[in-house]
Amino acid sequence: MLQETSTNSLKKGYQSIYLSNLFFYILSGLVVLFSLSFFIKELFVISQLLTAVFVGVFGLDVFILFREKKGIEAKRWVPEKLSNGDDNTITLEVKNKYPIDVNIEIIDEIPHQFQIRNFSILQKLKTQTSQVFTYQLKPTERGEYHFGKTHIYTSSVLNLILKKYAIDNSMMIKTYPSFLKLKQFDLKTINSMSSAYGIKKVRRIGNSFEFEQIKEYIQGDNIRDINWKATAKKNQLMVNQFVDEKAQQVFMLIDRGRTMKMPFDELSLLDYAINASLIVSNVVIQKQDKVGLFSFSKKVNDYVGCERRNHQMGLILESLYNVKTNYEETDFGVLYGAVRQNIRQRSLLLLYTNFDSMDALDRQMNYLRAINKSHLLIVIFFKNVEVLELAKQKTTSQSEVVKKTIAEKFIYDKEQMVLELHKYGINSILTTPKELTIDTINRYIEIKSKGLI
Numbered sequence: 001m002l003q004e005t006s007t008n009s010l011k012k013g014y015q016s017i018y019l020s021n022l023f024f025y026i027l028s029g030l031v032v033l034f035s036l037s038f039f040i041k042e043l044f045v046i047s048q049l050l051t052a053v054f055v056g057v058f059g060l061d062v063f064i065l066f067r068e069k070k071g072i073e074a075k076r077w078v079p080e081k082l083s084n085g086d087d088n089t090i091t092l093e094v095k096n097k098y099p100i101d102v103n104i105e106i107i108d109e110i111p112h113q114f115q116i117r118n119f120s121i122l123q124k125l126k127t128q129t130s131q132v133f134t135y136q137l138k139p140t141e142r143g144e145y146h147f148g149k150t151h152i153y154t155s156s157v158l159n160l161i162l163k164k165y166a167i168d169n170s171m172m173i174k175t176y177p178s179f180l181k182l183k184q185f186d187l188k189t190i191n192s193m194s195s196a197y198g199i200k201k202v203r204r205i206g207n208s209f210e211f212e213q214i215k216e217y218i219q220g221d222n223i224r225d226i227n228w229k230a231t232a233k234k235n236q237l238m239v240n241q242f243v244d245e246k247a248q249q250v251f252m253l254i255d256r257g258r259t260m261k262m263p264f265d266e267l268s269l270l271d272y273a274i275n276a277s278l279i280v281s282n283v284v285i286q287k288q289d290k291v292g293l294f295s296f297s298k299k300v301n302d303y304v305g306c307e308r309r310n311h312q313m314g315l316i317l318e319s320l321y322n323v324k325t326n327y328e329e330t331d332f333g334v335l336y337g338a339v340r341q342n343i344r345q346r347s348l349l350l351l352y353t354n355f356d357s358m359d360a361l362d363r364q365m366n367y368l369r370a371i372n373k374s375h376l377l378i379v380i381f382f383k384n385v386e387v388l389e390l391a392k393q394k395t396t397s398q399s400e401v402v403k404k405t406i407a408e409k410f411i412y413d414k415e416q417m418v419l420e421l422h423k424y425g426i427n428s429i430l431t432t433p434k435e436l437t438i439d440t441i442n443r444y445i446e447i448k449s450k451g452l453i
Contacts, residue, residue, distance in 0.1 A: 016163075016164045017062070017065075017066075017161055017162070017163060017164075018153065018161065018162040018163075018164060019160070019161055019162075020155060020159055020160055020161060020162055022159050022160060023058070023160045023161065026054055026160075027054075030047060030050060030051055030054065033046065033047040033050065034047045057158060057160065058160050058161070060158065061156055061158040061159075061160045061161050062161060064098075064100065064156045064158070065098075065154060065155075065156060065161065065163040066163065068097060068098055070097060071096070071097050071098045071102075071154065071163070071165075072094065072095070072096065072097065072098075072102075072104070072152050072154055072165045073094070073095045073097065074092060074093065074094045074095070074106075074150055074152060074165070074167050074169070075092070075093045075169070076090070076091070076092055076093075076108070076147065076150055076169045076171075077090070077091035077092075077093070078090055078091075078147065078171065078173055079173070080173075081173060081174050081175065081176045081179075082137070082139050082145060082173055082174070082175040082176070083139075083175070083176065083177075083178050083179050083180040083181075084139050084140070084141065084142050084175050084176065084177050084178050084267075084271060084274075084275065085138070085139070085140065085178050085267050085271065085272075085275055086138065086178055086180045086181065087136040087137070087138050088136065088137050088138070088139070088180075089134055089135075089136060090108075090134065090135055090136070090137055091132060091133070091134050092106060092108065092121075092132070092133045092134070092135075092150065093130055093131070093132050093133075094106065094125065094130065094131055094133065094152065095129070095130040096125040096126065096127055096128065096129055096130075096131075097128065098127055098128075098154075099127055099128075100127055100156060100157070101124060101125065101126050101127055101157070102124075102125055102127075102154050102155065102156060103122075103123075103124050103125075103154070103155045103156075103157075103159070104121075104122075104123055104124075104125050104152050104153065104154050104155075105120060105121070105122050105152070105153040105162075106120070106121040106123070106133065106150065106151070106152050107119060107120055107121075107150075107151040107152075107153070108135075108147075108148075108150050108151075109147060109148025109149050109150070109151070109170075110137065110147065110148075111145035111146050111147060112146075113139065113140075113141065113143075113145060114137060114139070119135075121133050121135075139175045140266040140267050140271075141175070141268075141271065142175050142176065142177065142271070142274075142321055142323075143174070143175055144172050144173075144174055144175075145172070145173050145174070145175055146170070146171075146172050147169070147170060147171050147172075147173065148170055149166050149167055149168050149169065149170060150166075150167045150169055151164060151165070151166050151167070152164070152165040152167065153165075174321065176317055176320075176321045177271075177274045177275050177277075177278045177317065177320045177321060178275035178278065178279070179278065179317060181275070181279055181437070182278070182279060182282050185279045185282070185283065185437065185441065186282075186286070213241050214227055214230050214238050214239070214240055214241070215238065215239060215241050216234075216236065216237070216238060216239075217236075217237035217238060217239045221239045222239070225239045225240045225241075226238070226239050226240075227239060227240050247288065247289060247290055247308065248289045248290065248347070248348065248448075248453045249289070249290050249291075249292070249306045249343070249345055249346075249347035249348070249453075250281075250284045250289050250290065250291050250292075250306070250347060250348045250349075250350065250444070250453075251291070251292050251293060251294075251306060251343060251347055251348070251349050251350065252277040252280065252281060252291070252292070252293035252294075252350050252352070253293070253294065253295075253296065253335065253339075253349055253350065253351045253352065254270070254273050254274065254277060254293065254294070254295040254296070254302075254323065254352050255270075255273070255295075255296065255297070255330050255351070255352060255353035255354070256270060256295045256296065256297040256301075256323065256325035256327070256328075256330070257297045257325075257327065257328060257329060257330030257353075258327045258328060258329055258330070259330070259353070259354040259355065259356055259360075260273065260325075260327065260352075260353070260354055261327040262354070262382075262384075264385055264432075264433040264434075265433070265434070267433070269354055269382055269433060270323070270325065272382075272433040272436055273352035273380075273436070274320045274323060275437070276352070276436045276437040276440055277293060277316075277320060277350075277352065278316060278317060278320055279437050279441070280350065280437065280440050280441055280444060281293070281312075281313065281316050282313060283441055283444065283445075284444065285308055285312060285313065287444075287448060288308070289308065289448075290306045290307055290308045291306060291307075291308070291312065291316070292304050292305050292306030292307065293316060293319065293320075294338065294342070295323050295325075296330070296331075296334055296335045296338060297325060297328050297329075297330050297331070297334075298328050298329075298330075298331055298334065299334055300334060300335075300338040301323070301324075302319045302320070302322060302323050303319075303342070304316055304319045306343075306347070330353070332364040332367040332368070333367060335351075335367065335371070336367045336370055336371055339371050339374075339375070340374075343375065346374065346375055346376070346453070347375050347376070347453070348375070348376045348378070348444070348447060348452075348453045349371065349375050349376065349377045349378065350378050350380060350440060350444075351377060351378065351379050351380060352380050353379065353380070353381055354381045354382050355381055355417055357413060358413055358416060358417060358420070361417050361420060361421075362420075365420070365424065368421070368424075368426055369424050369426065372424070372425060372426045376427070376447070376452060376453055377426055377427065378427040378428065378429060378443060378447075379421055379426060379427070379428045379429070380428070380429045380431070380436070380439075380440060381414075381417070381428070381429075381430060382430075382431065382432065382433060382436075383411075383414060383430060383431065383432050384410060384414075385432055385433070385434075387407045387410045387411060388407075388411065388432075390403060390404060390407040391404055391407040391408050391411055414430055415430070417430070418430050427443070429443055
């Protein structure tokens, strides 16, 4: 659904007249003619005639534009909420009620977060017609976005003056985590377009886990599932039918600490983690599992219990929207305490965090090992894309060689972190922000297929 703001009523105080560039060009020409008439007397009469014509045309232009009090009407259509990190379509509908064609310039007051200062749409609008204009906005942070007025400068074919319509269609729209990608990463879509999205097809290991029913044997059924007691009673082959084990618990644990402040493509790592958590949660629910989440830093916030209710995705979306942080140093002891207190059943824990160095990982290793004893923990952290690009560049000077060497050391440390986690039996995903969602979904599907939870 879209939210409509009607703008049929215009305040008279906001209607005003502006002089065009053409007006000043003609006026300057007349001044030059009058100046020349001091030396060439014949030009004085011509200057007077041209001035009279100019005044007449100017009066006609004023009459054309101002005889209609509501010559221009407009509406702005904005989604009920904006999707963070995605292109959101904003629509403007402008109607010309003048009996003539007019030229218009639309200047929309876009929320200050976008820092767009040169927005303008120039168009010729035919008489008694409406025209729709669209533009895209890509927010890079969650929160409230305030749209202001829509200013439309109107001129006739004479183009001597402009009449300004300041249309008061102010509104506030909230920007939520990237919900537009939910359809893109819908489980049915993933299954049909897995190669396009990079989703891996994982071979299922062993049988399903939950018994569903006993049914008649048909060609192709696994003979190891034959139920001999039922076969003896029915006097025909009967087999046990199984379905995927359901209702496993999956938790999204989001680090709100200092290391998640790093930006990539205008979004912070925290927002990438929030967007990925929303999409992965949707896939988990479609897989018939339970999903919950909380964020942590100095303390735990935004807790959503692990459920598979109809409105669970709504609760998760609202909770992720409200994630706020000062990017303080993260206390993983708080995470360990929250996991022990709130997650009693063995669960899959997807921990979105980041580590600057091996020392940073070593300081938290005891907490990660303790959590992994009771649950299946996957530590998800990030490659530094700028460092990767720097390491690939060719060097032509000594300073560039030094920079490339330092970049390669950072890359090596990240790979060592993966090995260090693996040494203690902790799963990990080292990925780029752009590939975060795909890699996380791949790992979840792999774990689900292998029956590790």
